[in-house]
Amino acid sequence: MTPLPLNQQLLNACAALLLLLSFAMLSQRRIVSLVNLFAVQGAVIAATTLLVAWRTGETHLYFSAALTLALKVAFLPWLLHRLIRRLEVRWDTEPLLDISGTMLAGIVIVVFAFGLAEPITHLASTSMRNAIGIAVAVVLLAFLMMITRRKAMSQVIGFLSMENGLFFGAMSATYGMPMIVELGVALDVLVAVLVLGVFFFQIREQFDSLDLHHLERLGERR
């Protein structure tokens, strides 16, 4: 068996790193560290995009990498850190499922994700097709994080991480979506975070806390 080219090895390493980061986010309870992990996740994705762009020579991927770097590594983490300082949320409360339980569930999810990605992996012709399974796993792990966390802020980071996973999936299956669609998606993500910022202040003004258990009364009124 011939050793893989360096470029390929780097891409595989990035994919593995991404999966590792997803697990780190799943177990991290300090919200500040969660934002940092999210920024690192964005950086890894930007690096992957750059590697693929260099290898395939697709110019739109350079733009896409720059966009990821600007939005997901610089702007959004900055905004989230600012929000955290202003709102003084530091720690998430005890998650609904304890850490070891979440981790075990995460492992099951990864196996499931690779099963789900199997038919796509077979058909893909890109050099990163093995990473499709990882992309699906990142999406599902982010989903798990959204389910098990109580703080609004961690749910939002889960949501953003899910979008990261989808972006990585598009990258590994088809070398990214068309530029105009990517721009649209980036715009939506940006607006979503801004809307959420406003929303957090409204929740906070009303309940004096960002804990979501305050938001469970509507169910009882039914």
Added chain:
Amino acid sequence: MIGLSFLLGIPAAGAIALAFCGARRGAPEINAAFSFGTFVAACAVTLRVIGHGPQLLWSGQFFIDAFNVFLVALTAFVGLTTSLFSRPYMRVEVAHGRLTPGRLRLYHSMYQLFMLTMLSALTTNNMGLLWVAMEGATLSTVLLVTLYRTPQSLEAGWKYFILCGVGIAQALFGTILLYFAAEKVLGAQGVAALEWTRLNAVKSQLEPTVLALAFVFLLVGYGTKVGLAPLHSWLPDAHAEGPTPISAVLSGLLLNVALYAVVRCKVLVEGSLHSALPSRMLMGFGLLSVVLAALLLFRQRDIKRLFAYSSIEHMGLATFAFGLSGPVATFAALLHMTVHSLTKSSIFFTVGHAAQKAGSQLMDDIRGLITISPTIGWGLMLGALAILGLPPFGVFASEFLILTTAMRQQPWSIPILLLALGIAFAAIFGRVQSMVFGETQARRLPHAPALLPVFAHLAIVLVLGLYIPPYLAEWYRAAAHLIGGP
């Protein structure tokens, strides 16, 4: 084409203009004027499509055919009547101190933005941009659901954001898979590989396994926004806690636009799969929504939640009809979307007035509407009878068509559907009757409220039940042919 630039340009300009002057004295009129402009543009586009057939515009990025043009016309029309209804309604809300001028400005600006996102979702030819516009529609309404800043509205807004956000993320994955399959056939053409018209031309060559997987994600994603059970739980909350004009456009328009997205995807997937899988899934989700919503109707105490569950039921019925496939069922589904949208928004208009007069949305607090104001009382009664599918209203015609087609194609579903419709009838009729004719101590209102939009909608629904104009029938038939096959 100029019509389309106006159709999208007017609400965009309206959103910007009202962001500056949305709290002025005349802002509700400005809002209505922009909506009127949009409606005129929609009429122009419609006439052009009737005269010249389907059109590809702006280097293929936008596409108008028989299917989406009727939804464009419907959206613009209900957008106009809702802005007319919201004019006096929001004034009263401000007078009652429930809204500050700043929030009124947000409301007016976002209203126009919401219209823009829905119209672009309908007219775009690009499946990726369709996704972007659908997500935009959610984002522009989140802050409207929380407009009153009550704890309940914040909860409803959060639930709406997170559930629809997760849902729409699934749809993005579905879109990525669609692009993946398209690239195999069309080659690396970039943006062209997501154009619906191109995909439709090569749909039989698209890889079936990938498309089946894509459809699951697209259906779950857009289905969340249609309010299909079991993904419906955001819908009653968002409808009940937002301002009533927003409930009317969410129920009457947004659900239609989301269902439109599902149906566009279904056409592609069915062409690739050559099997009944997409239809079966639509029928399953549709039937589940009808049954679940009908059962939950009995437990409602809030009037807006009651009609929100009724929306889930009717969207389920339309989804089921699209699942039946074939031109007749599709024709019925399109008709059902139209009449439901008109009837449900008119009901929300009267409900808004009734709740405003009673000072509460709880049905136990609303009594004797007929003595307080005959216009509101009869408006609610007629609206309820229309939505419950009583002849001669249009909902009867569409439900009758759906049931007779189902009888021929899927006889097993008939008892379930009839039972659910019966339960819904009992639940809604009993409630409405006591609200309209119940005893009350309240005095009669000195002047009748202006409910022109309500009676305009109900009149159209009545006409559609008695007689469908030939050009409209032709139009539906063309759309049904497009979706359901020959």
